[in-house]
Amino acid sequence: MKIVHVIDDDDAVRDALGFLLTGRGYAAQLHESGEAFLAHSRGGRDGVIVLDIRMPGMSGIELFHELRKTQPAPPVIFLTGHGDVPLAVEAIKAGAFDFREKPFEENAFIDAIERAFAARDNAAGERARRAELDERAASLSPREREVMALMLKDLPNKVIAFELGIAMRTVEVHRAKVLAKMGVRSLVSLAAMLKG
DSSP, X not given: OOEEEEEOSOHHHHHHHHHHHHHTTOEEEEESSHHHHHHHSSXXXXXXXXXXXXXXXXXXXXXXXXXXXXXXXXXXXXXXSSOOHHHHHHHHHTTOSEEEESSOOHHHHHHHHHHHHHHHHHHHHXXXXXXXXXXXXXXXXXXXXXXXXXXXXXXXXXXXXXXXXXXHHHHHHHHHHHXXXXXXXXXXXXXXXXHO
């Protein structure tokens, strides 16, 4: 079940959002302050955060900046009853996923939640892909890395051999090892994989 953390000092808003979210199949975890959220959660890494921008004690912006320190930072959707455009701009520039003014249209709000989950999942997939790629690249010997760098410049084996002062047959062996270790069959596939 998808978890949505709702952090709002207004009991009525918090309860209404909890009701809406559970009615739409989400696990809503309700927190009355940024401090309560930090004390009782894993930093929101397990879900999406819906955050009131103005709260007593730790403000929504302060909590947001604290959350940005965690990796991966969870997607945050800000809520405000104040229509504070400068704060909205600041939040979006700092990496907030979305900004909604209270009262909000329920379906648009749920769409924003779904987009935030999709963005979180895409980012997690990209991190996993990048980690696998780094692991494969780490398995290359220093010479294989040199050959790969020159391969990616689209240099022919003869030029690579000359540049590195090795035999052309040795370049062919290193080239085959690079492709095998990187898990691709061609230079085009290697370039596409590294480009991401």
